[in-house]
Amino acid sequence: MCEEEVKLLGAWGSPFSWRVEVALKMKGVEYEYIDEDLMNRPKSSLLLEYNPIYKKVPVLIHDGKPIAESLVILEYIDETWNDRTALLLPQDPCDRAVARFWAKFMDDKCAPALWRSCRREGTERENAIEEACALLNVLEAELRDKQKRFFGGDTIGFVDIAGNFIGYWIGVIQEVAGVRLLTPDKFPLLCKWCYDFQNFPIVKENLPPREQLFAFFKARLEKKRKTFSPAA
Template sequence: MAGEEKVQVFGFRSGSYSRRVELALKLKGVDYEHIDEDMLNNNKSDLLLKYNPIYKKVPVLVHNGKPISESRVILEYIEETWMESYAILPKDPYQRALARFWAKYIDDKVVPAIEKAFRSNEEEREKRIEEAHEMLEPLEKELQNKLFFGGDKIGFVDIVGLVLPGWMHASEEAAGFELLTTHKFPNLNKWIQDYMNHSVAKEVLPQKDFLVAFLNKVVFGRNN
């Protein structure tokens, strides 16, 4: 059955949301075809517009011709479709609800606050950093002594939080200041290091030098 399946991921090389989907598939051991979209130049393929006509963005998972969009929705689809291998979500209903809560918190609160901090000018930077820290503190407490948010292995919240290990250090270098300091966020920093050293995660995490160059050009408008 698995050999007859066709799985495609329409994604973007620098996009953390696309990498979420790829990481989940790799953890599950699902073979897939990656189709890179030129989102940087807003040059979207006809297939992407066909498969995601409402949002017109990546990622899109196409499974046997059926498209699914929005990364967290895709992750749940992957979990429910390939249940026999590597559980992404906990079996316990309460723990599943908590995982969904923290995943939504990352997307709704943490990511926007971090983006505002890195894009801030010198006048507003201190305020934006403080706001980002305020959003990060609950994650720091939630990790406690766990290796990952999913316990001893990467789970749903970790996959959604891929933006931190994947993009944080590059963003700090490009912006010229440290946001996630070790003394203030020891748990998150350890989590990031463990994440970056994970054998499967390494396959999808982007190269730091590439990201720094990308951020300098796209976010900060620097040519060098």
């Protein structure tokens, strides 16, 4: 039997690309990583070939077949390598649907508002901070209701991995932008979740170094403050 071929088109510093990497590592799947320069224009021929519609990373290539969009890829990984010990999504259909809801909420609502709070200035920043705080309060309430260490329960799962932008990246980006939004006095449970998330063994072993990530985003926010956004 031939060994399966798994490749990942990703980008250093991208929280969306990192999601896929850590999921593959949790499953114990061997893969080849191919880095895409987010600032490269034009896009690489490989990226255009495998994701011609969105032209974004990450893209998982499994035996020559491409799968795009990080949340879609996470579900694909969970379903394809479902014989492994680590399960990303709950097995109960209702719980799976709820997990998808919260992951989408983080991507569609929380992440854009947090980005705006760091990239905008003046009144626009104030409005973005107000919006972001309201959304983070929703997540704070969800953790309070669950009374669990992670959104996935006692260990990290689909929602926690989907929340990695909040769990690690936004702290660095806020420091670059000089914004203090996600603080223990305002969001004690969410900040504790961030700490537990960052110190979960497989997460801790694979997070990009904070100093390098700081320099990465500082250079980009300074160059293109109002137009840069990460790959999705």
